[in-house]
Amino acid sequence: MRIEDVLKDSLSSVHESRVKEAMLYSLLAGGKRIRPNLLYAVLRGYGRDEAEGDSFAAAIEMIHTYSLIHDDLPAMDNDDLRRGRKTCHKQFDEATAILAGDGLLTQAFASAAASEVPSDIKGKCIAVLAEMAGPDGMVLGQDLDIREETGVTDWESLKTIHKYKTGCLLSAPLMIGALISGHGDDTEKWHEIGETIGLAFQIQDDILDVVLTAEEFGKSNSDDRNSKVTSVSLLGIEEAEKLMIRLYERGKELIRSVSGFQSDELVGMITDIQNRRK
Ligand code: GRG
Numbered sequence: 001m002r003i004e005d006v007l008k009d010s011l012s013s014v015h016e017s018r019v020k021e022a023m024l025y026s027l028l029a030g031g032k033r034i035r036p037n038l039l040y041a042v043l044r045g046y047g048r049d050e051a052e053g054d055s056f057a058a059a060i061e062m063i064h065t066y067s068l069i070h071d072d073l074p075a076m077d078n079d080d081l082r083r084g085r086k087t088c089h090k091q092f093d094e095a096t097a098i099l100a101g102d103g104l105l106t107q108a109f110a111s112a113a114a115s116e117v118p119s120d121i122k123g124k125c126i127a128v129l130a131e132m133a134g135p136d137g138m139v140l141g142q143d144l145d146i147r148e149e150t151g152v153t154d155w156e157s158l159k160t161i162h163k164y165k166t167g168c169l170l171s172a173p174l175m176i177g178a179l180i181s182g183h184g185d186d187t188e189k190w191h192e193i194g195e196t197i198g199l200a201f202q203i204q205d206d207i208l209d210v211v212l213t214a215e216e217f218g219k220s221n222s223d224d225r226n227s228k229v230t231s232v233s234l235l236g237i238e239e240a241e242k243l244m245i246r247l248y249e250r251g252k253e254l255i256r257s258v259s260g261f262q263s264d265e266l267v268g269m270i271t272d273i274q275n276r277r278k
Helices: 003-010 017-025 034-045 051-071 095-112 117-135 138-148 155-180 183-209 233-234 237-256 266-274
Strands: none
Touching: 003 051, 003 266, 017 051, 017 095, 017 155, 034 051, 034 155, 051 095, 051 117, 051 138, 051 155, 051 183, 095 117, 117 138, 117 155, 117 183, 117 266, 138 155, 183 233, 183 237, 183 266, 233 237, 237 266
16 A cells, blocks of 8 residues: 555654654554545545655644544543554553654654645645644544543534544545645535545444454444443434444535546545445
8 A cells, every 4th residue: 555655654764762663653553544545535536646645645644643642541541452453552651652642743744844745735735734633623522522521412512523533634635635636626525525424434433333342443442431422322323323324425425526526436435434344
């Protein structure tokens, strides 16, 4: 997979250290690479060369990996297993895991800054990345989640959490792909597509958390242990499943409606995500 080589290279200029070891431990642990592959698929759908997206693809996967490392910490979900191996703080220690997350977040913006796309477009892409990942995006979602995890009792509030926590980092590669392709006018539409797919993806994650063992899932199923209100606990598994399917179909319909975009590959990728078992 192209992104694996890009990620292996992405920290080559960073000095050897324990924190670099921990960053690589989590980054190269073999996640599904959904977000960078969404970026590549948008570029190809607009008829562009996927190599144009390498720096941002790496940046987004680094931000995603940092969020997983921090989410697994004792102060948050306190999980032992991630991507089929020990979580970063279990393999190293808590302080090193915090620094590994900090290092990945910072290095993500170094990677984005090194992109060779024209500088006006690069600036817009970096702004999208910061907004989607930061305190108006994923970080806000996590804040709402940890503060309200025992208090949320209705589906509308939970949807808001998922919109930020999961949707924003799925919207980012779609929006950045459109910007790099010279289709900046489409970014709002891609934002909505990311939110729709993100909600479907999160509901699916809640379902898999219930039906798979931690070993099959490759990560701890901690929702129950942490008494988390989820789409499954609020809607029941059958309704959750129906809603998930409706949202994935809506996402695909929106993708097909983007003008000047060859949608087959991306729609196929969404179907593969829909069929995932981990
Ligand atoms: C700590 C700021 C901060 C944010 C954490 C990522 C996250 C936000 C929380 C993790 C828990 C969770 C259920 C998040 C929703 C998004 C999600 C399902 C992430 C897992 O993404 P995958 O399945 O993971 O793409 P891999 O390992 O395959 O990359």
